[in-house]
Amino acid sequence: MIKYIALLRGINVGGKNKVSMKELKELMKQNGFQDVVTYINSGNIIFSSEDSDIEFLKKHCEALISERFKLDISLSIISAEELIEVLNNAPDWWGADKESKHNAIFVIPPTTVDEVFKEVGEAKPEYEKVSSFGKVIFWSAPLKTFSRTRWSKIVGKPVYNKVTIRNSNTVKCLVELCKR
DSSP states (O other): OOEEEEEEEEBBTTBBOOOOOHHHHHHHTTOEEEEEEEEETTEEEEEESOOOOOOHHHHHHHHHHHHHHHOOEEEEEEHHHHHHHHHHTTTTTTTTTTTTEEEEEOOOSSSOOOHHHHHHHHOOOOTOEEEEEEEEEEEEEEEGGGGGGGGGGGGGGGGGGEEEEEHHHHHHHHHHHHHH
């Protein structure tokens, strides 16, 4: 049995793409997923499966959500083992400064980290820090100069539809939940 985390993109934001976590949890259980746990309302689902094909799991979860909630939601699936490794390889500065925003940008395949970097562009070192490990980009920026960063503008780029973003606290909580 392998433990995974599905990170849904763009649900329950500003009253749009509403998905009940309770219903989503039940849907996953009814379709053979085990040890299903949801975390906060932004679409984080921890589950176990005997299947090791992440692309199959991704398509299966997307199809279930489409059928049940009538939403075409893209998502990223990462194994608990990989998420733990990613967090263990996060830069020292990521999540450290309480006066900064710290995000993990999960790249949704087939898009690559390199494609995201190319489209967003070079970080502005005087305002932000950016690094990556695996399929995750780490980004931090002081709140007081946030609007001057290049990476805060990812929202307006076409590549924004090919990533899902979580803050450092959420990622750390997901890792702790995976260890249970």
